[in-house]
Amino acid sequence: MVKTTIQTTLAALALLALAACGNTTGERGLTGAGIGAAGGAATSAATGGDPTTGAILGGAAGAAAGALTDEEDIDIGEPVWE
Numbered sequence: 001m002v003k004t005t006i007q008t009t010l011a012a013l014a015l016l017a018l019a020a021c022g023n024t025t026g027e028r029g030l031t032g033a034g035i036g037a038a039g040g041a042a043t044s045a046a047t048g049g050d051p052t053t054g055a056i057l058g059g060a061a062g063a064a065a066g067a068l069t070d071e072e073d074i075d076i077g078e079p080v081w082e
Helices: 002-018 025-046 051-067
Strands: none
Touching: 002 051
16 A cells, blocks of 8 residues: 555656646646646556546646646656657
């Protein structure tokens, strides 16, 4: 139980840290959704849950975190496509 809680907490922190890649609200929301979906699916699979549900919830959380922050809040550089 403790291991699962630690893994989930670390995954959540990583998602929040990486959810806001990009300069515009759209870029940040899109990259946040992708990172959140991947992290949610991986975390859910690692903890015995349904990866699809994890991806949906993680994607929604990542998109929200990306869209609701701006460059001054979290800035990890330019997106790879620029």
